[in-house]
Amino acid sequence: MTPLDERYSEMTDAKVALVVGAGDATGGAVARRFAREGYTACVARRHGERLKPLVERIESEGGMAVPFECDCRREDRVIDLVETIERDIGPIEVAVHNIGGNVRFPIAETTARVYYKVWEMACFSGFLTGREVARRMIDRRRGTIIFTGATASVRGGDGFAGFAGAKHGLRALAQSMARELGPQGIHVAHVVVDGAIDTKWIEEMFPERYALKDRDGILGPDAIAENYWNLHRQPPSAWTHELDLRPWIEPW
Numbered sequence: 001m002t003p004l005d006e007r008y009s010e011m012t013d014a015k016v017a018l019v020v021g022a023g024d025a026t027g028g029a030v031a032r033r034f035a036r037e038g039y040t041a042c043v044a045r046r047h048g049e050r051l052k053p054l055v056e057r058i059e060s061e062g063g064m065a066v067p068f069e070c071d072c073r074r075e076d077r078v079i080d081l082v083e084t085i086e087r088d089i090g091p092i093e094v095a096v097h098n099i100g101g102n103v104r105f106p107i108a109e110t111t112a113r114v115y116y117k118v119w120e121m122a123c124f125s126g127f128l129t130g131r132e133v134a135r136r137m138i139d140r141r142r143g144t145i146i147f148t149g150a151t152a153s154v155r156g157g158d159g160f161a162g163f164a165g166a167k168h169g170l171r172a173l174a175q176s177m178a179r180e181l182g183p184q185g186i187h188v189a190h191v192v193v194d195g196a197i198d199t200k201w202i203e204e205m206f207p208e209r210y211a212l213k214d215r216d217g218i219l220g221p222d223a224i225a226e227n228y229w230n231l232h233r234q235p236p237s238a239w240t241h242e243l244d245l246r247p248w249i250e251p252w
Helices: 026-036 048-060 075-088 112-140 161-184 200-205 207-215 221-233
Strands: 016-020 040-045 064-069 092-097 143-150 186-193 242-245
Touching: 016 026, 016 075, 016 112, 026 040, 026 048, 026 064, 026 092, 026 221, 040 048, 048 064, 064 075, 075 092, 075 112, 092 112, 092 221, 112 143, 112 161, 112 186, 143 161, 143 221, 161 186, 186 221, 200 207, 221 242
Parallel strands: 016 040, 016 092, 040 064, 092 143, 143 186, 186 242
Antiparallel strands: none
16 A cells, blocks of 8 residues: 555544545545545545546545555455555545446357456455455444445346346345344445446447436436435435436436
């Protein structure tokens, strides 16, 4: 783990929102949403240099963000990430696993390497992240863990055997964790994001779908993030475990 910048070296007991997979769309929007509520947004992704625009934006909006370069498929890296945050910044009150791995291959062309890599990214990294933050939250008897799912979490599509297998696995992980950790005060939620998201990739690759943005026909990252914030705020008497998010135009 890269040593913390001097700006963050004296942090103690800050409320922390950890977002792994803090990309340019959903993950970044979630980090910004929690930062607006006074949480220190600890944002992580494999290529740390890509976090600079997000950190700068959060800080320009009056929030605090700390970037971490972390390959969350590596057990030692995830352990170090959580230990560093808990020791040097503050208790992780909410953790969001937002790592994807959406690739399309016909089954006859899906190599073992591809299948395993997708599973590592979309499922195994969720297990490592969830386990490590749960170990800390159990002692405090509070916390929220949110996993970002996809259409593939509940329905395998043509050419998406690897992605569907990984996302189904992540959903099962979330269900098991919710049943175990709920009685210990920890809210575990799984969000099925069903539909195209407002990203540069969608704009370039699917211009016809992106054209529906003005009709609210694609998912807005800020709207997704608002739902994550609301999940975190729910009282234990009415916790949501699984939440479906889709634009009105998307078929069920």
